Amino acid sequence: MSDVTYPTYMTEEIGALPFCPGCGHMTLIKSLNKALVKLQLDPAKVVIVTDIGCIGLSDRHFITSAFHGLHGRSITYSCGLKLANPELTVINIMGDGAAGIGGTHLLNVARRNIGITLVIGNNFNYGMTGGQHSVTTPTDGLTTTTPWGNVEGPMDLCNTAIAAGAAWTYRTTVFDKELSDILANAISQPGFAMVDAWELCTAYYSPRNQMKKKELFGLLESYGLKQGLLSDKPRPEYSEQYVTSYEKTGKAAQKEKPKIDVSFKHNVDRQIGIVIAGSAGQKIKSSSTLFAMGGMYAGLEATQKDDYPITVMTGHSLAEIIFSPERIEYTAIEDPDYFVAISADGVKRAKKRIEALPATCVLYAEESLDLPETKAKVIRLPMIKTAKEVSKLSIAVVAMGALLKDSKLFPVEAFSKAIGNFQKQKIAEINVDAAKAGTEML
Numbered sequence: 001m002s003d004v005t006y007p008t009y010m011t012e013e014i015g016a017l018p019f020c021p022g023c024g025h026m027t028l029i030k031s032l033n034k035a036l037v038k039l040q041l042d043p044a045k046v047v048i049v050t051d052i053g054c055i056g057l058s059d060r061h062f063i064t065s066a067f068h069g070l071h072g073r074s075i076t077y078s079c080g081l082k083l084a085n086p087e088l089t090v091i092n093i094m095g096d097g098a099a100g101i102g103g104t105h106l107l108n109v110a111r112r113n114i115g116i117t118l119v120i121g122n123n124f125n126y127g128m129t130g131g132q133h134s135v136t137t138p139t140d141g142l143t144t145t146t147p148w149g150n151v152e153g154p155m156d157l158c159n160t161a162i163a164a165g166a167a168w169t170y171r172t173t174v175f176d177k178e179l180s181d182i183l184a185n186a187i188s189q190p191g192f193a194m195v196d197a198w199e200l201c202t203a204y205y206s207p208r209n210q211m212k213k214k215e216l217f218g219l220l221e222s223y224g225l226k227q228g229l230l231s232d233k234p235r236p237e238y239s240e241q242y243v244t245s246y247e248k249t250g251k252a253a254q255k256e257k258p259k260i261d262v263s264f265k266h267n268v269d270r271q272i273g274i275v276i277a278g279s280a281g282q283k284i285k286s287s288s289t290l291f292a293m294g295g296m297y298a299g300l301e302a303t304q305k306d307d308y309p310i311t312v313m314t315g316h317s318l319a320e321i322i323f324s325p326e327r328i329e330y331t332a333i334e335d336p337d338y339f340v341a342i343s344a345d346g347v348k349r350a351k352k353r354i355e356a357l358p359a360t361c362v363l364y365a366e367e368s369l370d371l372p373e374t375k376a377k378v379i380r381l382p383m384i385k386t387a388k389e390v391s392k393l394s395i396a397v398v399a400m401g402a403l404l405k406d407s408k409l410f411p412v413e414a415f416s417k418a419i420g421n422f423q424k425q426k427i428a429e430i431n432v433d434a435a436k437a438g439t440e441m442l
């Protein structure tokens with residue numbers, strides 16, 4: 001705890017809270033402020049994440065950090081924040097509408113036990129959009145979308161979360177004198193904690209259904225729903241476990257990878273787009289990654305984008321590689337500078353692209369392939385025959401060796417260095433030979 005004392009976590013700069021008179025959100029938000037005052041957390045380490053809805057208008061009134069995003073998705077933002085920095089106290093505020101719209105996120109945060117606090121301002125309708133029914137609207141409840149009475153049964157948010165594994169769950173109302181203590185308790189839980197706070201939307205649900213405090217309690221009773229602590233089964237928190245497992249294994253695995261130190265020169269003065277079109281099983285993707293790394297050893301920026309069907313070892317496999325001396329902002333290639341056609345599958349997939357290649361493009365094609373009409377300058381090469389002499393699986397590396405010899409983008413030795421550093425020794429030896437054999441085709 002720091003030396004500074006915070007008498008409030010709310011700022012007056014924005015003005016008063018924007019809720020209708022008597023709205024339950026007012027009490028809920030003020031109680032949250034009291035809970036924060038009680039806990040005296042460093043505001044810089046607290047993030048209030050809000051969903052869309054009237055309740056979501058609240059985050060900007062706090063001096064903590066805030067995040068406001070798409071409707072129904074606030075739990076995902078909270079989880080991301082907590083995973084990125086488990087030291088943060090993440091408080092997620094949402095309405096019943098958001099809880100229903102993002103229902104699967106509620107299930108998963110509970111199941112995973114990610115240490116965020118979820119506060120639901122449950123007023124049985126979509127307040128912000130004029131009082132439509134939500135997943136918690138009671139049966140027979142009148143709303144703009146259930147004008148003859150709701151025929152659905154309401155979702156029990158707490159027991160839904162508990163069924164998914166929620167470690168700490170509390171149901172209450174905004175009339176609870178201990179609301180701020182309950183919220184403080186929830187925030188102090190190391191794992192996932194949820195407070196379902198029943199309340200009144202005085203603009204829509206309450207007047208339409210003559211619902212005041214008494215009727216709200218009557219509703220709880222009529223559904224036989226208990227108030228208070230409904231689950232309290234602590235178990236290890238997800239984000240800490242995740243970080244621990246990363247420290248133990250992930251980090252070690254990353255350290256083993258060699259760094260790419262620039263040790264060659266390139267001849268590239270603008271962004272260059274290369275398309276490699278072959279078949280699944282021809283190592284198009286992995287060879288392209290090594291090829292891109294080769295460019296990086298020569299000081300180039302590189303990107304790779306792949307296209308292949310969901311099936312394995314059948315159909316096409318295409319890779320698009322961009323090299324540039326500058327940072328690459330956009331990874332699509334409109335007019336390739338080089339095109340490598342290795343197999344019929346690749347040509348079939350890229351037929352329209354080959355037909356549209358500009359005259360400035362050089363197309364290296366396996367000599368036996370049927371090609372569509374193209375303006376590109378075609379260079380036919382014995383790729384299959386050359387690869388057979390080294391290894392059938394090295395055909396893409398053979399083709400890339402030829403491209404480098406012809407284009408002089410960067411030395412083939414840079415490509416060989418990537419192969420040597422990132423492949424197992426036996427395969428690397430074969431591929432270094434394949435790259436060299438490729439250069440000898442021209």
Ligand SMILES: Cc1ncc(C[n+]2csc(CCOP(=O)(O)OP(=O)(O)O)c2C)c(N)n1
Pocket residue numbers: 051052053054055056070071094095096097098099121123125126127128129134201
């Ligand atoms: C994806 C998406 N769907 C619908 C909307 C329209 N919308 C805005 S607020 C809202 C309802 C909010 O209700 P609730 O979450 O219960 O909060 P309340 O306003 O009652 O506090 C809806 C449906 C939206 N903004 N985004």
Ligand code: SF4
Pocket residue numbers: 018019020022023024025054055123127128200201202203204
């Ligand atoms: S519309 Fe309903 S939920 Fe929204 S501020 Fe008004 S009373 Fe509150």
Ligand SMILES: [Mg+2]
Pocket residue numbers: 053095096097121122123124125126127134
């Ligand atoms: Mg609501």
